[in-house]
Amino acid sequence: EVQLLESGGGLVEPGGSLRLSCAGSGFTFSTYDMSWVRQAPGKGLEWVSGISGSGGSTYYADSVNGRFTLSRDNSESTLYLQMNSLTAEDTAVYYCAKVGTTWPEHFPHWGQGTLVTVSP
Amino acid sequence: DIQMTQSPSSLSASVGDRVTITCRASQSISRSLNWYQHKSGKAPKLLIYATSSLQSGVPSRFTGSGSGTDFTLTISSLQPEDSATYYCQQSYSNLYSFGQGTKLEIK
Numbered sequence: 001e002v003q004l005l006e007s008g009g010g011l012v013e014p015g016g017s018l019r020l021s022c023a024g025s026g027f028t029f030s031t032y033d034m035s036w037v038r039q040a041p042g043k044g045l046e047w048v049s050g051i052s053g054s055g056g057s058t059y060y061a062d063s064v065n066g067r068f069t070l071s072r073d074n075s076e077s078t079l080y081l082q083m084n085s086l087t088a089e090d091t092a093v094y095y096c097a098k099v100g101t102t103w104p105e106h107f108p109h110w111g112q113g114t115l116v117t118v119s120p
Numbered sequence: 121d122i123q124m125t126q127s128p129s130s131l132s133a134s135v136g137d138r139v140t141i142t143c144r145a146s147q148s149i150s151r152s153l154n155w156y157q158h159k160s161g162k163a164p165k166l167l168i169y170a171t172s173s174l175q176s177g178v179p180s181r182f183t184g185s186g187s188g189t190d191f192t193l194t195i196s197s198l199q200p201e202d203s204a205t206y207y208c209q210q211s212y213s214n215l216y217s218f219g220q221g222t223k224l225e226i227k
């Protein structure tokens with residue numbers, strides 16, 4: 001069974017940094033592209049960032065480009081999202097998601113989410 | 121970047137009704153369109169992928185159609201448990217994007 005477990009969320013001051021982790025199990029981690037998706041309070045889903053299975057390619061939404069860095073450690077089956085220069089607009093529940101086995105890509109597997117709150 | 125626009129933003133319907141949600145892409149995305157159901161406090165759930173493929177375990181009352189820029193999600197006979205927010209999502213571009221969501225209320 002595919003499992004994704006996020007961690008690292010919490011309260012951080014504006015301008016601060018936080019690193020989220022997503023531990024995957026039940027599948028060959030290095031084979032699959034992964035993404036982070038967030039939902040701010042009262043808002044819709046927003047795709048944040050994606051990474052290829054090898055980690056060689058990364059992609060970012062304009063809203064986080066230059067502030068967030070996505071990486072993965074395939075030996076540890078873990079995805080990381082380094083978030084810098086955080087603002088109140090980054091307050092959200094952050095979900096990690098794994099793509100399916102067929103193309104075009106889609107997300108059949110999601111973690112339970114971790115809450116990030118940016119506040120003084 | 122590809123923008124996704126859903127309509128309506130919200131709707132209210134009765135059990136047994138047929139409901140249709142539309143999603144329009146700002147450019148052609150072929151059939152790279154997915155639909156998710158999201159309930160408060162839970163992870164999003166994939167319903168439909170590649171425009172019309174039903175995800176395993178999803179009831180057959182959910183169907184998807186379309187191509188290019190215009191897509192639809194149809195619920196053939198609304199059930200109480202279908203109360204949720206529904207999102208379309210494109211995977212044509214490496215910069216994925218979601219629609220703004222359609223909140224579905226059961227009367």
